[in-house]
Amino acid sequence: MAKATPRHTDPPFPTPPDPPEPPDSPNPMAEDNQRFQSFKEALIDKENALNQIYEVPKEHTNMEEESEVNNDTITLTEDEKRRLYQPWCLSVIIKVFGKRLTHAYLKSKLADTWKLIEPLTLIDLGWDYHIVKLSQVQSMHKILHEGQWFVVGNFLLIKRWEPNFVPQQSTLTRTAIWAKLPQLPTKFYDKNILENVGQRLGALLKIDTCTSATLRG
Known part of the structure; x- marks a missing residue:
């Protein structure tokens, strides 16, 4: 009697399901077209933004109109005027005709010419005008009445200081000769x-x- 080993049978292998159908392949031309259209739209939007008319908000316009109406004028009292003008009442305004000199050179030449009893303070006003700030009546009298003064051969215009002097608007109407x-x-x-x-x-x-x-x- 023969003894036999029973034969082992493997279970059947399950059949895998069918794979799903792949999605539609992307169209590179369509993506490029969409990207191009977006870029074009961005340019158009930017151009429109640059060309639009800028409008000032109403609150800003009202502020400007009110400012023009009020004129923002500051009124000085007589006491304030005296306080502001007093330090300058002995000063003189000068201008060298025919030659533009540096501030340091002009100050040195004036000090040598006038030989004042006080230090010379020279302030540049623009448009070739200067203020000589003085504190002594004797100094002012010497400058105004003991000339005709010249600086390096050029005539020196001298006038008493005046309030609200604007060099650009100044006109020469008379001078001492x-x-x-x-x-x-x-x-x-x-x-x-x-x-x-x-x-x-x-x-x-x-x-x-x-x-x-x-x-x-």
Whole structure:
């Protein structure tokens, strides 16, 4: 009697399900077209944004209109004017004609020419105008009445300081000059005669001491 090992039978292998159908393959041309259209639309939107008319908000417009109506004017009292003007009342305004000089050079030349008893303070106003700020009446009198002054051969305009002086709007209407009378006979070196000559030229300010005393021709 033969002994046999029973034969082992494997279970049947399950059949896998059918794979799903792949989705439609993407169309690269369609994507590029969509991307191009988006970029074009962005450009159009940007152009429209740049070309649009800018409108000021109403609140800003109202503020500007109110500002123009009110004019934002600050009114000074007489006490404030006196306080503001007092430090400048002895000052003079100058301008060099025909030549533009640096601030340091002009200040040095004026100090050498005038030889004042106080330090010279020179302030640039623009348009070739300067303020010489003074604190001594003697200094102001010397500058105004003991010239005609020249700086490196150029005439120096001098006028008393005035409030609200605007260099750009300033116009020259008068200036102080020396009038020479060459070969005037000495018999006419008379105060009354010289005053009459001066009055014919303008408002007489001063007669040269040597001329009035007949010390020099």
